[in-house]
Amino acid sequence: MRKRILPIAVVAATFLVCGLAVIASATPAAPLNVVAMGDSTASGTGAGDYQSGTAGTCWRSGNSYSEVVVANLRASGRKVELRNVACSGAAINDVRTSFKGEPAQLDALEPDTNLVMLTLGANDISYAEFGGLCMQGDCSKAAESVIDQMPGMAKNLFTLFGQIKAKSPKAKIVTVAYGRQLTSGANASTAQDPVCAPTVFSAEERTEGNKVASALDATLRNTVKTATRHGIDALFVSPYKANSIAIGKEFAGHSQCEAGATYYRGFDALMAGQEGREAVLHLNKDGQAALAGLVSAQLR
Numbered sequence: 001m002r003k004r005i006l007p008i009a010v011v012a013a014t015f016l017v018c019g020l021a022v023i024a025s026a027t028p029a030a031p032l033n034v035v036a037m038g039d040s041t042a043s044g045t046g047a048g049d050y051q052s053g054t055a056g057t058c059w060r061s062g063n064s065y066s067e068v069v070v071a072n073l074r075a076s077g078r079k080v081e082l083r084n085v086a087c088s089g090a091a092i093n094d095v096r097t098s099f100k101g102e103p104a105q106l107d108a109l110e111p112d113t114n115l116v117m118l119t120l121g122a123n124d125i126s127y128a129e130f131g132g133l134c135m136q137g138d139c140s141k142a143a144e145s146v147i148d149q150m151p152g153m154a155k156n157l158f159t160l161f162g163q164i165k166a167k168s169p170k171a172k173i174v175t176v177a178y179g180r181q182l183t184s185g186a187n188a189s190t191a192q193d194p195v196c197a198p199t200v201f202s203a204e205e206r207t208e209g210n211k212v213a214s215a216l217d218a219t220l221r222n223t224v225k226t227a228t229r230h231g232i233d234a235l236f237v238s239p240y241k242a243n244s245i246a247i248g249k250e251f252a253g254h255s256q257c258e259a260g261a262t263y264y265r266g267f268d269a270l271m272a273g274q275e276g277r278e279a280v281l282h283l284n285k286d287g288q289a290a291l292a293g294l295v296s297a298q299l300r
Contacts, residue, residue, distance in 0.1 A: 031079040034115045035168075036066035037095055037105040041178055042086035042119040046265040046275060046282030051084075057100050058087035059275065063285045065176060066117045068292035083108040088278055091123035092156045096163075106163060113168035117295065119176045121157060121220055125149040130212060131181075131281055135195070140204035143211045150219040157220070161227045161234060172233045175224050176295060179239030180213045180247055180255050181264050181281040182206045188259040193266030195280065196257035214245040237298045239291070250290050256281065263287030 036042060043054075044061025054060040061067065070082045085105040087094075095105035109116070122128070130146045133139040157175075164173055183206065187196045194200070201209070217240045224236040239251035253260030263286055269279035283291065 031081045032073065032115065033110065033113045034066070034070060034080055034082045034117070035108045035113050035171075036064070036082065036084040036086050036117050037108065038086045038117075038119040038176075039090045039123055040088035040278065040282055041122070042066065042117070042176070043084075043088050044086075044283075044288055045088040046269060046279035047285045047288045049285075055275075058102065059278065060084060060086060061288070063288050065288050065292040065295055068289055069117070069295055072292075072296075086119075089123060090120070092120050092153065092160055094123075095120070095160070106167065109164060109167040109171070111168060111170070113171045115299075116164055116168065116171045116173045117176060118173070119178065120160070121153050121216065122178060124153040124156065125216065127212070127216070131209070134205045134209055135200050135280075138205070139208055140202065141208070143208040143215075146212050147215045150215060154219050154223045154226075157223050158226055161223075161232050162230075165232050172235065172299075173227070174235045174237060174295060174299065175220060176291060177217050177220050177236070177238035177240065178213065179217075179251055179263075179283075179287075179291075180210055182209050182213075183255045183258040184210050185258075187257040190259060191257040193257070193262075193268055195266035201257075210245075214240065218243075235298050237291075237295050239294065248294075250294055251287075254287065254290070261286065263290060 040059060042064065043059050044064025044067070045059035047061040047063035049062040051060045051062065064086070066084060070080050073080050085108045087100055087102060090099055097104050125146050126149065127146065130139060130142060133142060161173060164171065182201060217238055221236050221238065224234045227234045239247055241248045251263060254263040256262050256264040256266055263283055265279045265282050265284050267280065269275050270277060
């Protein structure tokens with residue numbers, strides 16, 4: 001990645017050192033066993049520094065939020081064993097079976113797993129296809145067709161939580177959400193990426209896109225609440241404010257095409273030598289660092 005490190009990354013790193021204090025201090029001599037699983041947001045597609053053999057397939061980044069959490073825990077002196085099996089393009093059912101030639105992500109779970117970090121759900125509701133329609137056609141009246149798929153996704157995700165608990169009964173399951181890729185207002189005059197052109201996302205399409213993004217966030221949040229009511233040790237982490245369609249202060253001003261430095265990739269991902277369309281509207285390195293800060297703050 002060519003992007004500079006913003007001050008938020010420094011703040012995030014500070015949180016990360018202490019963010020898992022409760023877990024890390026419980027048995028300091030024993031390793032903390034962590035599994036990272038999920039889709040492209042979990043793998044860090046768009047954030048650069050990809051693990052050998054994963055570029056072009058799972059796009060597993062050393063800058064993903066789970067890798068940042070673990071790296072800073074290790075820097076604080078904690079012994080952590082990480083199994084990162086997240087893979088770009090994965091839907092919920094894909095973690096149950098072999099995907100892109102790799103073993104089922106669920107197979108990474110063990111009885112002694114302490115912490116599971118995951119992001120899933122977007123690929124179950126045609127979210128990428130919706131974004132493609134916005135960029136190449138007209139999605140100004142397409143939000144409801146995506147939102148209608150969310151109850152089924154939620155039911156499947158709840159089932160997955162039960163499967164994770166069955167394999168790793170001691171694990172805390174942290175579900176990390178996607179945030180809002182597009183500004184809710186007019187594109188800033190300083191926005192330079194071609195994705196910010198009004199011919200790509202009209203004002204109506206941004207409204208529809210943000211309607212879908214906030215509905216997805218609420219669906220994931222409610223699914224985690226349901227899981228906790230059923231005795232599953234689960235947490236929800238999101239760039240949105242709790243029970244709101246507003247973005248929290250850590251991500252405010254950083255959606256694509258806002259005046260602040262964006263936390264999301266644009267059409268720069270389509271340039272020669274970059275990841276390609278899989279990375280468009282995905283978190284960049286700074287966005288993943290900010291998300292890692294939110295995860296650690298919730299785990300304290």
